[in-house]
Amino acid sequence: MKTTGKVTGIVSNLVTVTVDGPVAENELCYIDLSGTRLLAEVIKVNGDRASVQVFESTRGLRNGDKVEFLGRMLEVTLGPGLLSSIYDGLQNDLTTMEGVFLKRGEYTEALDHEKLWSFTPIAKAGDKVIAADWLGEVKEGWLPHKIMVPFSFRGEYTVKEIAPAGEYNIDKVIAVLTDGAGEDVEVTMTQKWPVKVAIKNYREKPRPRKIMETGVRVIDTFDPIAEGGTGFIPGPFGCGKTVLQHAIAKQGEADVIVMAACGERANEVVEIFTEFPELIDAHTGRHLMERTTIICNTSNMPVAAREASVYTAMTICEYYRAMGLRCLLLADSTSRWAQALREMSNRMEELPGADAFPVDLSAIIATFYSRAGMVVLNNGQTGAITFIGTVSPAGGNLKEPVTESTKKAARCFYALEQNRADQKRYPAVSPIDSYSKYLEYPEIIEYLNEKIEKGWVDKVLKAKNIVRRGKEMADQINILGDDGVPMSYHEAFWKSELIDFAFLQQDAFDDVDALCPMERQKFMLDLILDICDRSFEFEDFEQCRNYFKQLINVLRQMNYSEFDGEQFKDYQQQLSKLLS
């Protein structure tokens, strides 16, 4: 018999329920508000009183209203059709909802049950299989979507029957498996999985050994992120966090992209809806939307579903990783999720940690980041989840709990600087404060030696050093004045400006400059480092500045021109002339 209960207290979306039977932490329940069912999740139990967070507005709810517990945690439905979908934080399909306004208690199906998929079997009768083994495959867009033995199955099964190739909907039984005790179980194209539990049906999780290209020079060259790696982008508002994240989403070298808009602006999500269907993926020539799932809990949508949205997004990535695909998960912003935790902790009158955040914030963030990574599947193939989260530090101050906790968990740090943003030096990623731990991984150094050229990382470190030195020179010049320092200071400063303006800065709104492939990045870096290696004779600092400004101008025009096109070559010649 199902546990039921009655509402006995309400503060905003925290509701206290007196229950008549067993309830579990994180169990779901429906609260009946005059016929409308509001979904809620148990977050604390004390005696016969359960505290539940409601995923909807509680306006009009009364003490005594009936509650029905569901005996399960928050789950997502996994199966073909997840890609190109637009979901809310609880995986309701936003596109099939009626009316302009969201209605309380309106929950929609995550997947289309009518649509037919062209199925090809992989396993055959008699095969021994375990959870997450591939039984068959359908084409989802251009991706091979594997139909797997459900992740929740324990032990070894024997395939008794498998459906022949054909067109089926997701509810069709495509295989019958026999377990160790001789019981038959039917498998369809879908399965459910609780979002807060990591899917761990893989053989091992080795260290990442490849770079994920993003086409953004300051990331790929200066602080690359590994495939299966983690990174985060903290920055005050107005520093271009979202533009940078969208650029990574558009250009990132991945099979599947999941974007979790977590407590952010609705118009930013609309931008994705509007632009992505028009955009062509540079790597495959297909529409970007075909490989993208959007999870959308904008800042005015129910707070409790914010936390759910990032878990929903991660679970979908884990599902595709188990198919041997490379996934990129972008969450904007994890601070909003932390704030949702804070609001709830506050209403439950828990003793607060730093800045009134719950004390276990650090642990929650670390556990979440640890779900990313590259894995070797049971069949020897690999899959990866690369995770990049943004953080919105309060007051732009990086010494706050969410940034600090995330710094411990993520391996790449892309610090956006107010100063750079004010000077319109975009992307405003600080070349000095940012880092990528992956540049220290021997496997990654080896990979770059082979992929780009031998000694590439040394070259990158050299460029970084020129930038750092330039900053020191700039400080000296500011203190002592233009005339108070030797010419070499000016030269060193302008060499760093050259790297900044011609390499680090990139116009995300220019058709050509927005996406810079690795080959082109290498070409430009070589060109620029060659200039930095030269020593010049200048009569005065004005001459030095004017000369470098000319170089910068030509190099920037090159960035705006088609690589190796006629215009590009023209500018290259102009550059040689300037240098001779």
Added chain:
Amino acid sequence: MAAKAFQRTYTHLQAITKATVSLNARGVANDELATVNGKLAQIVKTKGDLVTLQVFSGTEGIPTDAEVSFLGAPPTLVVGDQLAGRFFNAYGKPIDGGPEIEGEEREVGGPSVNPYKRRQPSEIIPTGIAGIDLNNTIVSGQKIPFFADPDQPYNQVMADVALRADVDKIILGGMGLSNDDYLFFRHAFESAGALDKIVSFVNTTEEPPVERLLIPDMALAAAEYFAVDKNQKVLVLLTDMTLYADALSIVSNRMDQIPSKDSMPGSLYSDLAKIYEKAVQLPDGGSITIIAVTTLNDGDITHAIPDNTGYITEGQLFLRADSDSGKVIVDPFRSLSRLKQLVQGKKTREDHSQVMNAGVRLYADAQNAKSKLENGFDLSDYDLRCLDYAKEYATRLLSIDVNITITEMLDTAWDIFSKYFTPTETGIKQALIDKYWKKD
């Protein structure tokens, strides 16, 4: 809010604070309104039978045997075309001496628009002010605040913007307006002959602070009526949101909630987002654009109110008194409109974004030159030209008293560039230089 037939009445209060009262009551609904000795109140918490109400006008003089009647509904506003041209208080009651509105009674603070049903904002809201139109173009469906110190003329600028903007309705939500400012808005709207397209909801400093909490919901309920039901372009002005947030902190403090940064409630982000996210471009052509004011303490944008606001809104506008030109200008460095690229070069001339960037970059060079000058260093020829440029740029473009079209702004910018710089120094794409550079 007329008395209903089966009103439940209670006469025994358990607790009273400056902003809330608590009593034992049954069968009441969350967010429901009540009256406490005639004063309007709203349920904010129930725990067993103990119900806590926030009393909007304060609890001064409320005795423990006050009469509490529950009204059975959350706050509502009567909407209709008659709203136009009228002034209301925080409860949606006329304060201009005119008759009550007849029409449909609607709940305020209603549900959110399904993000999938939104359209991408794509229409410019021109204001004639180059600091806005040229550098920080505002788009319909956008939400953007002025971050201003209390001594800056933000209300005047906002009134100018409202009256010049090409919109169907203007809704003013005034929170803690001084009586002088209230009369200023009233006079500005009346003398512009624009009253028929303006609706005002006003809470002045003479009225209790907690009442302010109702103003944004009232104003936005009216805005939704015109934008959703009538497909109109609506501009909502909210001033001053800092006073709104202060009222939030009063209530949460009285309810013994643990404060987070700057003694603000932990839910400040969500509370503000619920208001600002009502800005929307609807599929059938209607839109709600929000221009708000957040006053700062001595320019401090790291305070929780402007900080949370900045993360919610699509940019922010800063006003600054400029000593070079002696005018109030829209600060080009700290101001930002996040939606500007949706219209720049698409609904405006192709050179818009490059001209904007070059203008700001050169202005930044001028600031560097200025600090060199202040530190007693010699200025180069380039520095001197930058300083002259900055003065002219501030006077002819950044000043808030400019009122020209966007094409005129672009032409003015090219004119100033060519006066002080070489084409290379502007860093603008060659193709645009070839087309627009002013050769004399």
